[in-house]
Amino acid sequence: MMLFLLGAAATGLFAGVIAGLFGVGGGVIIVPALLALYTWRGVDASIMMQLAVGTSLATIVITNLSAVWHHHKRGAVRWDLATWFVPGVLLGALGGAVAAAHIDGAALKTAFGAFVGIIGVKMLLNIGENGRVTWRPSAWAQSALGGVIGGVSALFGIGGGTMSVPTLTILMRASMREAVATSSALGVGIALLGAMAFMQQGWDAAALPPGSWGYVSWxxxxxxxxxxxxxxPVGVKLAHKLDQTLLKRAFGVLLVIMSYKLMFA
Incomplete structure (x- = not known):
């Protein structure tokens, strides 16, 4: 058990840097790492993916709150953008979490890998430094975008950055730093509602490991x-020091690598 907990802490050390640096909550690191740890511990394969996703969402609540605080102190969070995304994000997160609890674990893992890879390639093909936000959809359209972001993010146990960062940089032409910071804020709501839904959906599930509330292993x-x-905080500091284009390229590469690991490793 001690080695297992050390493995979880080591996962957190790496995921924290990624969360602060890219605004993704760390889910792209946490979910694959937890799958490996649960496999090693002999967790039932039929609930392994749901348990990894639900637990990832629960950790992202705390991780993103830390990231938001440090980004906010640097004036990088676009609260004006986040406000209109929130209603859709929250509804989407609930729907995505409920859907994930009823999808086959292997299928969910493959879909997650394919999705992450597509977004990673898209980021790499749109390299370049963006400026201030140049396009604002209507409030309804922005809320609808939030619904898609929240739904997909909760479905795959990520904090929203995998979708919201590309949405803000590619579609709305926000700077990478603004996108990362604002994504961290949106991710708090996604993760909180998603984790609560995973707990409820898995409350009576069989073969849950000790220390679990539904599909969340505390x-x-x-x-x-x-x-x-x-x-x-280290990741946040790096995000505000690195060149914007380098940051965007690194984000794309990270997603492509994680896609390969999930689909083929």
């Missing part, structure tokens, strides 16, 4: 959060 989650709280 034992694993605390180990992960112990790591993310240490390194998230």
């Amino acid at each position: 034992l694993t989650g605390l180990g992960v959060v112990a790591g993310t709280l240490i390194t998230t």
